[in-house]
Amino acid sequence: QQPVQSPQAVILREGEDAVINCSSSKALYSVHWYRQKHGEAPVFLMILLKGGEQKGHDKISASFNEKKQQSSLYLTASQLSYSGTYFCGTEMTGPGTYKYIFGTGTRLKVLA
Amino acid sequence: DADVTQTPRNRITKTGKRIMLECSQTKGHDRMYWYRQDPGLGLRLIYYSFDVKDINKGEISDGYSVSRQAQAKFSLSLESAIPNQTALYFCATSARAGGIGELFFGEGSRLTVL
Numbered sequence: 001q002q003p004v005q006s007p008q009a010v011i012l013r014e015g016e017d018a019v020i021n022c023s024s025s026k027a028l029y030s031v032h033w034y035r036q037k038h039g040e041a042p043v044f045l046m047i048l049l050k051g052g053e054q055k056g057h058d059k060i061s062a063s064f065n066e067k068k069q070q071s072s073l074y075l076t077a078s079q080l081s082y083s084g085t086y087f088c089g090t091e092m093t094g095p096g097t098y099k100y101i102f103g104t105g106t107r108l109k110v111l112a
Numbered sequence: 113d114a115d116v117t118q119t120p121r122n123r124i125t126k127t128g129k130r131i132m133l134e135c136s137q138t139k140g141h142d143r144m145y146w147y148r149q150d151p152g153l154g155l156r157l158i159y160y161s162f163d164v165k166d167i168n169k170g171e172i173s174d175g176y177s178v179s180r181q182a183q184a185k186f187s188l189s190l191e192s193a194i195p196n197q198t199a200l201y202f203c204a205t206s207a208r209a210g211g212i213g214e215l216f217f218g219e220g221s222r223l224t225v226l
Contacts, residue, residue, distance in 0.1 A: 002154065032214070041202060041217035042155070087154060089215070099170055100145065100215070102155040
């Protein structure tokens, strides 16, 4: 049930771009993106609430394809500060149940 | 001061011991969560609570119990710790209005069970 993220890890040089994908086997109604730096707590980046919605946060943006049950995070002209592990998060609801669960994570390292 | 505070930050214990991890928040949020993080497995939901009288199991609740003592406090207990419960544990909160909102995390509690 846990959303699957790809790639699992990526190494970039400063200024390069990257795309992180989050795919779910179940319907997605909203997607959140978080970044966790080593030894720290995850920090919220953005939420996408509607299918097809796109949002931006500095040079980090995301899209949400409800039909494909996917979301993608785009990191443009990466900076050293972008290094960390990125997680997508989503609500999973069912009869009498609710869960807020996270994807498997993508480790991103930006080199000078 | 942090809005979501976890204690202890680090704990080493032995198999069979009872351990409690505590979480308190000053954000005034109704919803509180406990997650466990293991390398390569991301964050997995243990328990969540939408208010003081509403506590629910998450994905991996076996071996854990929780207590919501007040709106601001949510504790996680391991009644008899075992080595595969060695992990980094995070408490998180979110507001209720408008569906699920941003999760705010504590700094984490690293637990080692020998």
